Structure formats: structure tokens, C-alpha cells
Amino acid sequence: MSAAPPVVTAAELGVDDEERPARVLSGFPGRLVGVVALGLALLSVWQVFRPLAQGSQYYLVIFLAVALPLVYLSYRSWWGPLDRADGPSVLDWVLAGITLVVCLYPVLPIGIGDAGGGYDAFLDRQGMLAPLDVVMGGLLLVLVLEACRRTTGVILPVVCLVFLGYGYYGGLLPQDWSIAHAGLDIDQIVDALYNSGSGFYGTPLDVAASYIVLFTLYGAVLEFSGAARFFVDLSVSLFRRSKSAAGRTAVASGFLLGTVSGSGTATAVSTGAVTWPILRKAGYRPEQAGGMLAAAGVGAILSPPTLGVAAF
Structure with a gap:
């Protein structure tokens, strides 16, 4: 005769059902996240019936710029005294603001030396990124990894870092190994992730x-x-x-x-x-x-x- 299933109390259900990394927002942060999320939903529906004239990748830039900052407001950082369970900390607001600027950088029509200048100018620099482009792309990489850590834990970011390390240090491997390659510098890695259709704005985000x-x-x-x-x-x-x-x-x-x-x-x-x-x-x-x-x-x-x- 099989044993009876364990009895689960309402209190235990409340603890187990809670999405532990996420915050339950209220007040101004809750209203702000709700309004922004609603705007993002409307933008997604609008894109179906009236696609943006600049193309699908332009839409993905906007989508990521709206969605990614919400992660820092909605999910806990677990960084000791810098972490808050009841609402975003000052650090979370700063990271959300930096994320918004970095994500919108490719489409901002503001020239900054040989960088900036809008979406078309950003695409024209593919393969030859300006120093500011590399800085912005590197920042976005760090911000995406941190957002991934907050929402899924450390395993997936560590796997990503291993493959990034393989791309950068692959040239140091013995050349008779089948996995050896010439190695990629930081500019090439950022260019592949930030200014192409196979990186941040590739198929996963598109889907x-x-x-x-x-x-x-x-x-x-x-x-x-x-x-x-x-x-x-x-x-x-x-x-x-x-x-x-x-x-x-x-x-x-x-x-x-x-x-x-x-x-x-x-x-x-x-x-x-x-x-x-x-x-x-x-x-x-x-x-x-x-x-x-x-x-x-x-x-x-x-x-x-x-x-x-x-x-x-």
C-alpha cells in the first residue's frame, strides 16, 4: 500500500509558489513598471499590423531597450546590503537608466565624434566600430549577463563567460587541436554581438x-x-x-x-x-x-x- 501524499499547508504553498528572485512592486515603481509593460505590449501588437519602416532589427533595439531595464526594477540583485526585497534600490535605478541609454544608443540621432549619428550610421560602421561603440556594446554585454543572473541564477552566465573566453583565448590553444582558432579581439566580439543580426538582436530575441x-x-x-x-x-x-x-x-x-x-x-x-x-x-x-x-x-x-x- 502506497504512502499517503504529504499534506502541504497554505503557508508552505505561499513560500513555494513565490517567485523568489522577483519583487512584489507597489507604489510608484509598481505603477511605472505596469505602464511600461503595457506600452511594450501595445508596441508588440502594433509591430504585427504596422511594422516599423526601419526594419525588424530596429524594432528589436527598441524592444530590448524597454524590456531589459524592467529586469533591474523587478528582480532582486542579492548583493547583500545593496539588495532590497520590497522595491528597487538606488543601484537598481542607476542600472536601469544605464541600460536604457546603452540599448537606445544605436538609434539615437546624436553624433559623438566618429560615433553615434543614428541607426543607419551605426549599421554603416559594422566591422569597424568606433571606440564608443565598443564601450557601449561591452556595457550591454555585462548588463545582459547581470540580468540573466538575476532571473535564472549563475549557471547560464557562467556558461556564456566560458564561451566568450573561448572566443578571446582560442588563439592560445595548440593549433593541432580541432577547436583551436586564431582568436578574436574585444572589438570583434562586441561587433558580432552588438552590430549584427546574430548577437543581441538575433533569432532568440526576434522570436x-x-x-x-x-x-x-x-x-x-x-x-x-x-x-x-x-x-x-x-x-x-x-x-x-x-x-x-x-x-x-x-x-x-x-x-x-x-x-x-x-x-x-x-x-x-x-x-x-x-x-x-x-x-x-x-x-x-x-x-x-x-x-x-x-x-x-x-x-x-x-x-x-x-x-x-x-x-x-
């Missing part, structure tokens, strides 16, 4: 700013309109008598919502907000519940008739 954000908005509409809850309620009614009703409910609701969502991310976010407490109360550990919701969201992109944005 996030063009597709994921739209389906996330769609999932939010389904959530607040009650449509996502309908799919969960339907799944609960189907598996009410099953001993594994909670797990089956999470998977089935993800499949049902995927039939109209087409996005694994949006499905996981939408159904997870409702089914996560159900899974936790049923005794699932946070790792198990999170893995189940992630798997259900990914599987949702195979739900007909949309078959997911990846199919197109």
Missing part, C-alpha cells in the same frame, strides 16, 4: 519579441476572461474519480488550451497559474509539478488544429 510575447498576451487574455479556467474545470470533471486526477488535469488542460493557443509557453503560463496549486495540494513536490506543467505546455504545441507556431 521572443515577435511570437512569444504575442502568445503570452493571448494566454493572459484567456486567463483573465476565464477561458483558461474553463479548460481546467473541464479536465477536473473528466478525472474527478482518478487517483492521479491532479496530474491528469494538468496534462489534459494543457492539451485543450493548446488547441486554441498554439504556444507551449503561453499554455504553460496560463494553465499553470490554475493547476499549480492543485498539484501542490495533491502532494506533488515543486520539481515534479513544475516538470509536469512544462511538459504539458510543450506537448500542447502538438494539439490540433493550430499545431503550434513552430510548425509554421
